[in-house]
Amino acid sequence: xxxxxxxxxxxxxxxxxxxxxxxxxxxxxxxxxxxxxxxxxxxxxxxxxxxxxxxxxxxxxxxxxxxxxxxxxxxxxxxxxxxxxxxxxxxxxxxxxxxxxxxxxxxxxxxxxxxxxxxxxxxxxxxxxxxxxxxxxxxxxxxxxxxxxxxxxxxxxxxxxxxxxxxxxxxxxxxxxxxxxxxxxxxxxxxxxxxxxxxxxxxxxxxxxxxxxxxxxxxxxxxxxxxxxxxxxxxxxxxxxxxxxxxxxxxxxxxxxxxxxxxxxxxxxxxxxxxxxxxxxxxxxxxxxxxxxxxxxxxxxxxxxxxxxxxxxxxxxxxxxxxxxxxxxx
Amino acid sequence: xxxxxxxxxxxxxxxxxxxxxxxxxxxxxxxxxxxxxxxxxxxxxxxxxxxxxxxxxxxxxxxxxxxxxxxxxxxxxxxxxxxxxxxxxxxxxxxxxxxxxxxxxxxxxxxxxxxxxxxxxxxxxxxxxxxxxxxxxxxxxxxxxxxxxxxxxxxxxxxxxxxxxxxxxxxxxxxxxxxxxxxxxxxxxxxxxxxxxxxxxxxxxxxxxxxxxxxxxxxxxxxxxxxxxxxxxxxxxxxxxxxxxxxxxxxxxxxxxxxxxxxxxxxxxxxxxxxxxxxxxxxxxxxxxxxxxxxxxxxxxxxxxxxxxxxxxxxxxxxxxxxxxxxxxx
DNA sequence: CTGAAAGCGCTTACAG
DNA sequence: CTGAAAGCGCTTACAG
Numbered sequence: 001x002x003x004x005x006x007x008x009x010x011x012x013x014x015x016x017x018x019x020x021x022x023x024x025x026x027x028x029x030x031x032x033x034x035x036x037x038x039x040x041x042x043x044x045x046x047x048x049x050x051x052x053x054x055x056x057x058x059x060x061x062x063x064x065x066x067x068x069x070x071x072x073x074x075x076x077x078x079x080x081x082x083x084x085x086x087x088x089x090x091x092x093x094x095x096x097x098x099x100x101x102x103x104x105x106x107x108x109x110x111x112x113x114x115x116x117x118x119x120x121x122x123x124x125x126x127x128x129x130x131x132x133x134x135x136x137x138x139x140x141x142x143x144x145x146x147x148x149x150x151x152x153x154x155x156x157x158x159x160x161x162x163x164x165x166x167x168x169x170x171x172x173x174x175x176x177x178x179x180x181x182x183x184x185x186x187x188x189x190x191x192x193x194x195x196x197x198x199x200x201x202x203x204x205x206x207x208x209x210x211x212x213x214x215x216x217x218x219x220x221x222x223x224x225x226x227x228x229x230x231x232x233x234x235x236x237x238x239x240x241x242x243x244x245x246x247x248x249x250x251x252x253x254x255x256x257x258x259x260x261x262x263x264x265x266x267x268x269x270x271x272x273x274x275x276x277x278x279x280x281x282x283x284x285x286x287x288x289x290x291x292x293x294x295x296x297x298x299x300x301x302x303x304x305x306x307x308x309x310x311x312x313x314x315x316x317x318x319x320x321x322x323x324x325x326x327x328x329x330x
Numbered sequence: 331x332x333x334x335x336x337x338x339x340x341x342x343x344x345x346x347x348x349x350x351x352x353x354x355x356x357x358x359x360x361x362x363x364x365x366x367x368x369x370x371x372x373x374x375x376x377x378x379x380x381x382x383x384x385x386x387x388x389x390x391x392x393x394x395x396x397x398x399x400x401x402x403x404x405x406x407x408x409x410x411x412x413x414x415x416x417x418x419x420x421x422x423x424x425x426x427x428x429x430x431x432x433x434x435x436x437x438x439x440x441x442x443x444x445x446x447x448x449x450x451x452x453x454x455x456x457x458x459x460x461x462x463x464x465x466x467x468x469x470x471x472x473x474x475x476x477x478x479x480x481x482x483x484x485x486x487x488x489x490x491x492x493x494x495x496x497x498x499x500x501x502x503x504x505x506x507x508x509x510x511x512x513x514x515x516x517x518x519x520x521x522x523x524x525x526x527x528x529x530x531x532x533x534x535x536x537x538x539x540x541x542x543x544x545x546x547x548x549x550x551x552x553x554x555x556x557x558x559x560x561x562x563x564x565x566x567x568x569x570x571x572x573x574x575x576x577x578x579x580x581x582x583x584x585x586x587x588x589x590x591x592x593x594x595x596x597x598x599x600x601x602x603x604x605x606x607x608x609x610x611x612x613x614x615x616x617x618x619x620x621x622x623x624x625x626x627x628x629x630x631x632x633x634x635x636x637x638x639x640x641x642x643x644x645x646x647x648x649x650x651x652x653x654x655x656x657x658x659x660x
Numbered sequence: 661c662t663g664a665a666a667g668c669g670c671t672t673a674c675a676g
Numbered sequence: 677c678t679g680a681a682a683g684c685g686c687t688t689a690c691a692g
Contacts, residue, residue, distance in 0.1 A: 001444075001467075001685095003684095003685055003686085004685065004686065004687095005685080013662075013663085014662065014663050014664075015663095015685090015686080015687095016662075016663065016664080016665095016686095016687075016688080017661085017662055017663075019686070019687055019688085020661095020662085020687090020688090023687080025687080025688080026661085026662090026688095027661065028661070028662080029661055029662085032661080032662080046439070046442065046443040047443060047685085047686075048384075048443060048444040048684090048685055048686070049443055049444050049445055050380055050383050050384045050389065050444045050684085050685075050686090051384055051444075051668090051684070051685035051686040051687090052685080052686055052687080053380050053668095053686090054378075054380045054381055054384050054668050054669070054670090054684090054685080054686075055667080055668050055685080055686045055687050055688085056668085056686085056687070057668075059380065061423075064424075068409075069399065069405045069406075069408055069409050070405040070406040070409055071401075071405065071605070071606065075399040075400040075401065075405045076399075076400040078399055078424065079398075079399055079400055079426055082424060082425075082426055083426075091423050091440070091445065092423065092424050093391075093421050093422065093423055093424075094408065094412060094422050094423075094424045095412075096409055096412055096413075109376070110421070112376065113376040113377060113378060113379055114331075114378040114379050114380045114381075114669090115379055115421065137331075220605070220606065220609040221609070224609065249606070249609055249610070250609055252611050253609045253610065253611060253613070256611045275401070275550070276401065276550065276579070279550040279551070279554065279579055279580055279583045280579070280583065280610075280611070281582050281583060281586045281610070281611040281612060282611060283583070331669090333668095333669055333670085334669065334670065334671095335669080343678075343679085344678065344679045344680075345669090345670080345671095345679095346670095346671075346672080346678075346679065346680080346681095347677085347678055347679075349670070349671055349672085350671090350672090350677095350678085353671080355671080355672080356672095356677085356678090357677065358677070358678080359677055359678085362677080362678085377669085377670075378668090378669055378670070380668085380669080380670090381668070381669035381670040381671090381684090382669080382670055382671080383670090383684095384668090384669080384670075384684050384685065384686090385669080385670045385671050385672085385683080385684050386670085386671070386684085387684075444685090
């Protein structure tokens with residue numbers, strides 16, 4: 001491995017001068033600098049990020065703690081985070097928790113030790129104290145998609161509004177029996193969606209039909225099972241609001257197996273629309289969210305906090321709104 | 331930040347003794363050890379991975395270089411990698427290249443500098459020399475899904491066989507005009523699939539209909555566009571072999587828009603089946619691959635190479651076979 | 661403008 | 677069984 005020392009030797013200067021030249025941290029005589037740069041090129045020297053990190057107390061790495069990567073909006077969010085992080089010279093460390101508090105705890109404990117400078121998390125909500133400790137200890141923490149703790153900055157979507165609007169939208173179409181496929185109320189987004197749904201129903205004078213099982217919530221099978229449950233609870237069902245796209249895909253499958261026509265007999269909307277909605281056989285109406293942008297913004301906020309001097313920057317909360325995109329399913 | 335020094339002071343021993351106790355690297359008197367452990371607990375000390383890494387010349391991190399995370403098999407593969415890596419105490423660094431050789435190059439250059447101990451890559455094939463250099467320099471390199479370089483270990487799928495079998499399968503069903511949605515031949519998997527398809531057609535005495543555009547290849551839109559192209563080139567088409575699931579989803583959409591019944595008029599199969607196939611409205615027949623397991627195996631191989639003394643371990647190539655799962659689309 | 665020294669937090673021969 | 681010292685590769689006051 002080529003080190004600063006090798007470069008210094010070849011350029012006949014001290015390592016400190018090489019360091020200064022490379023970091024532009026102080027004036028170095030142009031001729032000296034040129035000689036150093038030549039040596040760097042000749043040896044194809046690359047600074048050791050570890051040593052640099054140790055010395056500077058920085059890792060140039062952001063940890064991303066999410067429930068699940070495959071077939072969820074988190075894959076797209078993660079790409080957004082990675083893009084921004086890379087721009088700033090930061091690497092992205094991935095941690096899939098499967099929404100298991102114990103796994104999440106283990107990851108957080110690992111991350112806090114000099115593994116990363118900041119953490120972006122879509123958490124289970126079961127490690128609030130640990131997360132606050134981490135923030136207090138000086139790491140930048142940003143919540144994404146799930147605002148479980150108001151004391152910690154977040155980038156989320158207006159879930160309540162989106163569920164409210166979706167329900168109203170169906171009522172406008174004449175639906176009277178509107179069902180909701182939701183997730184565990186322990187997670188803020190699901191709770192808020194439920195509130196929006198309920199608020200709309202109340203205003204409309206309609207009664208609720210909901211289905212919600214245990215984790216994992218972000219899956220097609222979950223949507224399938226919940227749809228079957230909704231139909232059992234309310235055979236008159238004429239509309240389904242699904243929290244996420246994957247649930248919606250499962251719902252379409254379940255409805256097809258039951259020989260129920262979409263949208264003629266049952267209308268369907270997803271509250272977390274992504275690209276796939278447009279490409280389904282029955283394309284899916286959705287409240288679309290800019291997932292990648294959410295990731296980018298979260299990264300930017302996190303990087304800001306990493307850069308700031310104050311130990312615990314005041315929490316900022318960014319809420320995106322979703323946009324109705326009508327397709328065949330409604 | 332709590333350091334070894336703090337623990338040593340509290341336990342009234344030297345830092346070296348604390349280090350030995352914590353790493354079980356030498357005998358430490360049980361009483362001393364107990365005292366140390368108590369101090370560790372009291373201060374909730376956590377070793378600094380950076381310093382440890384610098385000293386040991388290890389990062390305990392694996393870099394994962396893939397084209398795209400969202401809606402591809404790589405999300406699942408990445409989860410498999412992460413799981414195995416975590417078991418071994420390794421973290422996982424994500425790099426999305428978008429199959430752009432320049433971005434890939436930039437990432438590889440960053441990774442080689444002490445950023446990681448090993449790299450698992452689904453590469454573009456355009457940075458072969460760099461990748462070999464990296465391997466020679468002592469990093470463990472493992473190819474996943476795409477075996478672009480026979481000198482570097484790989485975990486892949488028998489793409490040729492899978493395309494061959496899929497084509498034969500359709501012929502057995504009486505299809506005569508079997509089309510292929512493929513990707514760029516620069517990528518090994520697409521090339522091999524084409525070879526398998528051709529071989530089968532030759533044996534069957536059938537003629538080919540293929541569609542293939544430029545990148546990005548792993549998308550639904552790509553499948554949609556290719557299907558339209560196939561239908562234009564061959565209106566008699568009675569079967570479509572799609573390289574990956576997302577292409578298949580796009581194909582189903584295109585066929586629906588053209589009012590072509592699946593499987594009555596055109597049959598469809600995906601060569602890289604994952605969970606979503608079962609949940610589509612017209613569930614998709616596929617040659618299923620154990621994506622997560624591929625990721626796990628690649629991680630295990632990479633970790634083995636990281637652990638081995640030899641600088642450049644001899645290349646091993648693991649080839650998974652895919653399994654036909656019949657569903658409604660065929 | 662540049663060198664010499666100290667130090668980031670750890671591990672590992674080397675003594676004893 | 678344990679301490680003291682050296683060193684991983686870097687950066688940054690401190691002199692001059």
